[in-house]
Amino acid sequence: xxxxxxVLEGVGSTWLLxxxxxxxxxxxPRQRTRFFEQCYLIGYTTLPIVAILSFFIGSVLAxxxxxxxxxxxxxxxxxxxxxxxxARELGPVMVAILLAGRVGSAITAELASMKVYQEVDAxxxxxxxxxxxxxxxxxxxxxxxxxxxxxxxxxxGWFGGAIVAKYVAFISIEPEAYFTALRRFMKFKDVMNGxxxxxxxxxxxxxxxxxxxLNTRGGxxxxxxxxxRAVVVSLILILVLDYFxxxxxx
Amino acid sequence: MPGPSQTRNPFTEHETPAVSVAIEGLxxxxxxxVVLDQVTFSxxxxxxxxxxxxxxxxxxVLLKHVIGLEQPSGGRVxxxxxxxxxxxxREKVRMAIVFQAGALFNxxxxxxxxxxxxxxxxxxxxxxxxxxxxxxxxxxxxxxAAEKYxxxxxxxxxKRVAIAxxxxxxxxxxxxxxxxxxxxxxxxxxxSEIIALLKNEYHVTTLVVSxxxxxxxxxxxxxxxxMDGRLIFLGTPADLREPKDPRVAAFLYPQIDLxxxxxxxxxx
Ligand SMILES: Nc1ncnc2c1ncn2[C@@H]1O[C@H](COP(=O)(O)OP(=O)(O)OP(=O)(O)O)[C@@H](O)[C@H]1O
Ligand SMILES: [Mg+2]
Numbered sequence: 366x367x368x369x370x371x372v373l374e375g376v377g378s379t380w381l382l383x384x385x386x387x388x389x390x391x392x393x394p395r396q397r398t399r400f401f402e403q404c405y406l407i408g409y410t411t412l413p414i415v416a417i418l419s420f421f422i423g424s425v426l427a428x429x430x431x432x433x434x435x436x437x438x439x440x441x442x443x444x445x446x447x448x449x450x451x452a453r454e455l456g457p458v459m460v461a462i463l464l465a466g467r468v469g470s471a472i473t474a475e476l477a478s479m480k481v482y483q484e485v486d487a488x489x490x491x492x493x494x495x496x497x498x499x500x501x502x503x504x505x506x507x508x509x510x511x512x513x514x515x516x517x518x519x520x521x522g523w524f525g526g527a528i529v530a531k532y533v534a535f536i537s538i539e540p541e542a543y544f545t546a547l548r549r550f551m552k553f554k555d556v557m558n559g560x561x562x563x564x565x566x567x568x569x570x571x572x573x574x575x576x577x578x579l580n581t582r583g584g585x586x587x588x589x590x591x592x593x594r595a596v597v598v599s600l601i602l603i604l605v606l607d608y609f610x611x612x613x614x615x
Numbered sequence: 616m617p618g619p620s621q622t623r624n625p626f627t628e629h630e631t632p633a634v635s636v637a638i639e640g641l642x643x644x645x646x647x648x649v650v651l652d653q654v655t656f657s658x659x660x661x662x663x664x665x666x667x668x669x670x671x672x673x674x675x676v677l678l679k680h681v682i683g684l685e686q687p688s689g690g691r692v693x694x695x696x697x698x699x700x701x702x703x704x705r706e707k708v709r710m711a712i713v714f715q716a717g718a719l720f721n722x723x724x725x726x727x728x729x730x731x732x733x734x735x736x737x738x739x740x741x742x743x744x745x746x747x748x749x750x751x752x753x754x755x756x757x758x759x760a761a762e763k764y765x766x767x768x769x770x771x772x773x774k775r776v777a778i779a780x781x782x783x784x785x786x787x788x789x790x791x792x793x794x795x796x797x798x799x800x801x802x803x804x805x806x807s808e809i810i811a812l813l814k815n816e817y818h819v820t821t822l823v824v825s826x827x828x829x830x831x832x833x834x835x836x837x838x839x840x841x842m843d844g845r846l847i848f849l850g851t852p853a854d855l856r857e858p859k860d861p862r863v864a865a866f867l868y869p870q871i872d873l874x875x876x877x878x879x880x881x882x883x
Contacts, residue, residue: 475722483718490682490712491784492705493735 375598379576385496386504396502403506407468408513415463415514416521422455423447423522427529431536440538444546447526452551452559456518458607460511461566465599469574472503473595476578477588485579500575504568511567512560519556523547558614565610570599633660633818634708634787636681640690643676643844650676652844653690661818663810665831668841669866674824675715677841678790681822682712694788711786715793715824717773719765725752725776726761729783751779754809756802770797778806782813789813791823795830803827807834828867831855840866 393400426447434440476499479485488495523544530538577595581587636658643651650673658664668674679685680692683699692699695708704710720728729748733739739747752758755775765773774797781789791810795803807827811834813819825831831838832852840848840863848855848863858864 478721482721483714483716484720486679486684487712487714487718487720489684490705490710491732491735493732498735 375576375580378580379573382496382500382576382579383572385494386500389494389497389501392497393501393505396498399498399502400505400509403502404510406471407464407503407506408510411463411467411510411514412517414467415460415518418459418463419451419456419518419522420525422459423451423525424529426450426455426522427526427536428533431530431533431538435535440536441542442546442550443526443530443536443538444543444548445550447530448523448547448551449555451522451526452519452556454559454607454611456515456522457559457563457566458603460514460518460563461570461603462600464507464511464514464567465570465574465596465603468507469570469599470592470596472571472574473578473592474588476575477581477591478585480579480581481583481585481588495579499579500572503571503575507567507571508564511563515560515563516556519559558611561614562607562610565606566603569602569606573598573602632787633820634695635660635693636788636820636822637693638677638681638690639693641677641680641687641692642689643673643680643685644688650844651680654841654844654846655690656839656846656849658820658822659836660820661814662836663814663821663823663834665823665825665835665838666841667824667826667831667838667866672841673844674841675792678712678792678822678824681788682710682790708788709784709786710788710790711781711784712790713774713777713781713792713794715796717765717777719773719776719780721765724762724764725757725768728765728776729780732780732784747783748779751782754782755779755805771799771802774798775802775806778809782809786819788820788822791821791825793825794823795825795827803830806830810834842866 427443430443430446431440434443434446476485476495479499485495485499488498527540527543530536530543531540574595577591577598581591638657639655641651641654642649654677656664666674666677676685680687681694681699683701683704686700694704694710697704697707719725720731723731726748729751730744733744733747748761749758752761755778757772757775757779760768760772760776765776768776774794778791778794781791789810794806794810798806807830810821810823810830814821814834823830823835832855835852837849837851838855839846842862848858848860855863855867858867
């Protein structure tokens with residue numbers, strides 16, 4: 366019963382935070398310094414790990430596909446399989462998971478520590494709403510950076526698949542053939558769907574992590590607990606949302 | 616330290632009417648622990664009210680109610696004619712609080728900590744901000760610290776930055792939570808002088824929580840003593856010099872008795 370109540374409370378306060386932050390959208394041009402700072406933190410610092418992981422995910426996809434398809438003589442479709450899987454599913458989900466682990470946890474830790482050390486109280490007494498200067502720039506930055514990250518994830522993943530397809534002996538498909546297959550079954554809509562999914566996940570993860578951080582109560586020990594909770598809740602939300610958003614976009 | 620003859624407020628260009636604070640039957644419990652129990656007193660416009668009391672008696676909690684960060688369990692707090700918990704109160708009355716632990720923004724330099732309020736509310740140009748912030752830093756002998764981050768400051772410096780940040784806000788109501796703890800005697804005296812100056816020249820209504828007997832006796836208009844969540848004394852500093860209540864006397868002028876220390880009295 367208590368758990369259900371706290372889940373409902375979390376949902377309610379997250380919505381409230383979203384509405385609050387949205388009501389300050391007009392202040393965004395004045396907050397451009399904060400916005401760019403967050404873009405840097407969210408985009409630039411996550412980029413290397415996104416690139417590395419998507420490279421290997423693309424590679425392993427090609428490897429697995431090559432292994433299971435060699436018996437059917439369907440090797441020439443590896444490009445299509447890697448392309449579609451990366452763009453529609455693995456790219457967006459992987460970006461979202463990295464965002465939760467790398468950016469979401471950092472956001473929760475920072476906001477929770479501001480809350481615990483009364484910096485948030487200080488803002489409130491100065492009549493500077495935390496939703497305006499702490500939450501809004503982060504949400505805007507994540508919306509701006511996630512598509513970039515997702516596109517890079519797609520491209521690097523496709524490339525990783527191409528390398529495996531060419532150099533692994535039992536596959537041996539030339540890049541030209543690989544990319545022809547990739548293009549043949551993939552439509553612009555598939556990439557767009559992926560980007561929309563990534564955008565949804567990134568936004569929700571950031572919002573939830575902000576909310577959990579700002580609702581931290583107690584002492585420094587709670588900061589760690591808040592970070593753990595934020596990451597767990599984010600991961601669950603990504604996978605649950607993944608199903609529903611995919612369904613809606615079909 | 617500017618002399619009392621100076622008439623131009625370094626922080627406020629405009630006259631603002633002083634506000635009053637009325638605390639009526641304020642009670643607060645956390646779970647089943649009663650922290651404040653039917654506390655009633657008021658702070659007159661332009662008055663310095665010093666609230667004293669043993670550690671854990673609920674002083675910080677009381678200040679948080681005045682600034683609207685806590686919801687009362689019973690009773691109410693009025694600032695001017697507004698309810699302290701209402702959001703509009705912060706828009707109508709400029710209030711500032713110096714938190715016990717400073718509550719400085721750790722990601723900002725000292726200068727940006729002070730400038731944040733002015734910038735966010737668009738109260739001055741960058742030049743105007745530089746002047747106001749510089750003035751506040753100068754008053755608190757913090758000129759050298761402007762570009763430092765809070766983590767690079769000593770405890771006493773943090774406290775002074777917190778006070779400077781509150782001064783820059785040009786408040787009508789200023790709350791201090793132990794402004795002189797962690798400060799050396801000279802700096803404590805300076806802070807007491809600043810508190811008195813703001814009151815005398817600019818009629819800032821001031822509520823100070825402090826253990827500093829000198830501060831209370833020298834600058835307070837009235838003093839209250841909180842013990843176990845109840846107000847056990849309310850009077851002038853003169854009344855405080857010869858307290859009638861033995862609890863007040865024991866709190867303000869404790870004897871240090873090495874032959875019969877308190878921790879031993881507790882054991883028996
Ligand atoms: N958020 C809270 N939750 C539970 N208990 C609290 C909370 N805040 C304060 N208390 C309790 O209320 C009591 C009064 O705390 P408060 O901070 O007001 O003391 P104080 O008079 O300011 O003491 P000090 O002089 O040491 O600062 C303490 O016993 C404290 O444990
Ligand atoms: Mg206190």
